[in-house]
Amino acid sequence: MSISIILVRPQMGENIGAAARACANFGVRDLRLVAPRDGWPNPKAVDMAGRAIDLLDDTTVFDTTAEAVADCQFVLATTSRARAVNIPAHAAREAATLLRQRVAAGQKVAVLFGPERTGLENEDVAAANGVLYIPVAPEYPSLNLAQAAVVVLSEWFAAGEPPAPDGLAPAAPREELQGMFSQLEAALDDVNFWKVLEKKELMWRNIRTGLMRADLTSQEVATWRGMIRALRDGA
């Protein structure tokens, strides 16, 4: 189960298309429109939607916000932070967690977005259980509709995302590193790298520690061994 994104009286078809794209990017399939200014369907929305056009085909259009949320059990209204409405206000991140919890409990949930110029009216907000705001810099708080949808949807997606893989190839086994270190140490000994022998212990430990931080893979260890050999043979 996912959430419904409801654009209330959207003005620009481009923004409807961009919102559809953002829905598709973040795994949301239910986009609803309340009284779009330029009617529906809207070719500008199609142009902007790209491959998310299948989502626009399934978009339902309602006359009023009340009708659009009629089947929903939990609704958040996206507003600018300044809005003083006496219902709970949640930053987008916290809102995403709430939405996930409601969906996990089997509820139908929706997020409302207002018209580009004016935002949601108080009457629309009154249909919501809470307000969702996007934290922004106070000096430049104006997010456009498509950007706001991207933030809300990416938060929704991230709230259900498994932890990040680390993206690393598996590090080499220690014995391979030891082999490389032995080779390197012998090479450095041969070229009298340490000069003052009392300093060798500390210097050598520092060199190994630095290389350990690199978390080398087996492939990289082989490359390093080749480099060491080449350098030494070249000397």
Added chain:
Amino acid sequence: MSISIILVRPQMGENIGAAARACANFGVRDLRLVAPRDGWPNPKAVDMAGRAIDLLDDTTVFDTTAEAVADCQFVLATTSRARAVNIPAHAAREAATLLRQRVAAGQKVAVLFGPERTGLENEDVAAANGVLYIPVAPEYPSLNLAQAAVVVLSEWFAAGEPPAPDGLAPAAPREELQGMFSQLEAALDDVNFWKVLEKKELMWRNIRTGLMRADLTSQEVATWRGMIRALRDGA
């Protein structure tokens, strides 16, 4: 201190302008460009930037990625998840925390974004300490440059954001609630609401619990008391 956003070989002026807007929205002032396709300045970027134009005025342009990151101590390269590069990969959220930590430690940090069509080349990624990816739905993973910037920047901002205020007017003091409850209980007693007196204790507790969840303000308690009085007097 903040981060630098670096657009590498951006193609569309509109995306540069949208990225500048997103920077301004999320408190970032340093936008750098590497070899923008259509030269610089670019009137389409200005059109799209809106009030964030002051940020474009300060934008610096470099010939190569290496030059653009020369003063940076920690760099993340934004790539699609699929990219197999043997450096650590961080989801946008985790990356934002890492960037905040580096900035708090006094480091200069930057995030790279690649050209619209192709993304960053391996050579660009090689200048980075790690990869940043935006978790997206596998069925529709293509985020455009401006959207990707919005996600990364909103994560950056949210990672330093203080906890959400709850947006509620202060709840009424308990004594006001008690006054309301006493009035309501008396009214219900008067109209013989409980019918079976043994059930009153549980019913009455449930009624109060429900009202407590509403977290009523003083103003709302006064309204409720008026409602209760009006209902009872009308009976």
